[in-house]
Amino acid sequence: MWKETDIGGVFMAPILAYMLVALIIYLLLRPILVWLRFARWSWHTPLAETGLYICILSLLLMLF
Template identity: 40%
Template sequence: MLSEFNLFGVLIAPIVVYAIAAIPATLLLRFLFWRTGAIEWFWHVALFEVALYVSVLCLLILYV
Protein backbone atom coordinates (compact mmCIF):
# COMPACT_ATOMS: atom_id res chain seq x y z
CA MET A 1 0.00 0.00 0.00
CA LEU A 2 1.32 3.39 -0.95
CA SER A 3 1.34 6.35 1.35
CA GLU A 4 0.64 9.90 0.23
CA PHE A 5 2.50 10.98 -2.88
CA ASN A 6 4.31 14.29 -2.64
CA LEU A 7 4.06 16.32 -5.86
CA PHE A 8 5.87 19.65 -5.44
CA GLY A 9 4.66 20.01 -1.87
CA VAL A 10 1.10 18.88 -2.56
CA LEU A 11 0.15 15.58 -0.98
CA ILE A 12 -1.87 13.39 -3.35
CA ALA A 13 -3.93 10.45 -2.18
CA PRO A 14 -2.70 6.98 -3.17
CA ILE A 15 -5.94 6.25 -5.05
CA VAL A 16 -4.97 8.88 -7.62
CA VAL A 17 -1.65 7.15 -8.27
CA TYR A 18 -3.40 3.80 -8.59
CA ALA A 19 -6.06 5.26 -10.89
CA ILE A 20 -3.42 6.70 -13.21
CA ALA A 21 -1.45 3.45 -13.18
CA ALA A 22 -4.57 1.45 -14.04
CA ILE A 23 -5.12 3.33 -17.30
CA PRO A 24 -2.22 1.81 -19.32
CA ALA A 25 -2.99 -1.69 -18.02
CA THR A 26 -6.63 -1.30 -19.00
CA LEU A 27 -5.71 0.04 -22.42
CA LEU A 28 -3.44 -2.96 -23.00
CA LEU A 29 -6.15 -5.43 -21.99
CA ARG A 30 -8.70 -3.55 -24.07
CA PHE A 31 -6.39 -3.72 -27.10
CA LEU A 32 -5.95 -7.46 -26.61
CA PHE A 33 -9.71 -7.99 -26.39
CA TRP A 34 -10.31 -5.96 -29.55
CA ARG A 35 -7.45 -7.64 -31.41
CA THR A 36 -8.58 -11.18 -30.60
CA GLY A 37 -12.24 -10.46 -31.28
CA ALA A 38 -13.26 -11.42 -27.75
CA ILE A 39 -14.95 -8.04 -27.32
CA GLU A 40 -17.87 -9.33 -29.40
CA TRP A 41 -18.83 -11.67 -26.54
CA PHE A 42 -20.09 -8.71 -24.52
CA TRP A 43 -23.48 -7.14 -24.95
CA HIS A 44 -22.55 -3.60 -23.91
CA VAL A 45 -18.95 -2.84 -24.85
CA ALA A 46 -18.70 0.52 -23.08
CA LEU A 47 -20.03 -0.96 -19.85
CA PHE A 48 -17.53 -3.80 -20.14
CA GLU A 49 -14.65 -1.37 -20.59
CA VAL A 50 -15.65 0.57 -17.48
CA ALA A 51 -15.94 -2.68 -15.53
CA LEU A 52 -12.52 -3.73 -16.83
CA TYR A 53 -10.99 -0.46 -15.61
CA VAL A 54 -12.60 -0.82 -12.19
CA SER A 55 -11.41 -4.41 -11.95
CA VAL A 56 -7.83 -3.49 -12.83
CA LEU A 57 -7.95 -0.61 -10.35
CA CYS A 58 -9.19 -2.90 -7.59
CA LEU A 59 -6.49 -5.46 -8.35
CA LEU A 60 -3.82 -2.77 -8.19
CA ILE A 61 -5.12 -1.56 -4.84
CA LEU A 62 -5.23 -5.07 -3.41
CA TYR A 63 -1.92 -6.43 -4.66
CA VAL A 64 0.44 -3.46 -5.00
Protein backbone atom coordinates in the same frame (compact mmCIF):
# COMPACT_ATOMS: atom_id res chain seq x y z
CA MET B 1 0.56 0.58 0.39
CA TRP B 2 1.92 3.80 -1.06
CA LYS B 3 1.96 7.04 0.91
CA GLU B 4 0.77 10.48 -0.12
CA THR B 5 2.79 12.12 -2.89
CA ASP B 6 3.78 15.77 -2.66
CA ILE B 7 3.46 17.50 -6.05
CA GLY B 8 4.17 21.21 -5.87
CA GLY B 9 3.08 21.45 -2.25
CA VAL B 10 -0.18 19.60 -2.87
CA PHE B 11 -0.60 16.15 -1.35
CA MET B 12 -2.06 13.60 -3.75
CA ALA B 13 -3.88 10.54 -2.46
CA PRO B 14 -2.31 7.16 -3.27
CA ILE B 15 -5.50 6.08 -5.07
CA LEU B 16 -4.58 8.45 -7.91
CA ALA B 17 -1.33 6.56 -8.50
CA TYR B 18 -3.21 3.25 -8.49
CA MET B 19 -5.74 4.66 -10.94
CA LEU B 20 -2.96 5.78 -13.27
CA VAL B 21 -1.27 2.37 -13.16
CA ALA B 22 -4.62 0.65 -13.78
CA LEU B 23 -5.23 2.95 -16.76
CA ILE B 24 -1.83 2.09 -18.24
CA ILE B 25 -2.51 -1.64 -17.82
CA TYR B 26 -5.95 -1.22 -19.40
CA LEU B 27 -4.54 0.72 -22.37
CA LEU B 28 -1.95 -2.02 -22.92
CA LEU B 29 -4.69 -4.65 -22.73
CA ARG B 30 -7.07 -2.85 -25.10
CA PRO B 31 -5.42 -3.87 -28.43
CA ILE B 32 -5.67 -7.49 -27.31
CA LEU B 33 -9.39 -6.99 -26.62
CA VAL B 34 -9.86 -5.49 -30.09
CA TRP B 35 -8.01 -8.41 -31.64
CA LEU B 36 -10.22 -10.87 -29.72
CA ARG B 37 -13.33 -8.91 -30.81
CA PHE B 38 -14.40 -8.27 -27.23
CA ALA B 39 -17.17 -5.92 -28.42
CA ARG B 40 -18.94 -8.82 -30.07
CA TRP B 41 -19.24 -10.69 -26.77
CA SER B 42 -20.56 -7.83 -24.67
CA TRP B 43 -23.99 -6.28 -24.70
CA HIS B 44 -22.79 -2.78 -23.80
CA THR B 45 -19.12 -2.43 -24.70
CA PRO B 46 -18.30 0.81 -22.80
CA LEU B 47 -19.91 -0.62 -19.67
CA ALA B 48 -17.94 -3.87 -20.02
CA GLU B 49 -14.68 -1.95 -20.53
CA THR B 50 -15.40 0.20 -17.48
CA GLY B 51 -16.03 -2.94 -15.47
CA LEU B 52 -12.73 -4.37 -16.67
CA TYR B 53 -10.92 -1.19 -15.60
CA ILE B 54 -12.53 -1.37 -12.16
CA CYS B 55 -11.51 -5.03 -11.86
CA ILE B 56 -7.90 -4.13 -12.71
CA LEU B 57 -7.97 -1.27 -10.19
CA SER B 58 -9.43 -3.51 -7.49
CA LEU B 59 -6.81 -6.16 -8.15
CA LEU B 60 -4.04 -3.58 -7.81
CA LEU B 61 -5.52 -2.28 -4.56
CA MET B 62 -5.74 -5.78 -3.13
CA LEU B 63 -2.24 -6.85 -4.16
CA PHE B 64 -0.24 -3.75 -3.27
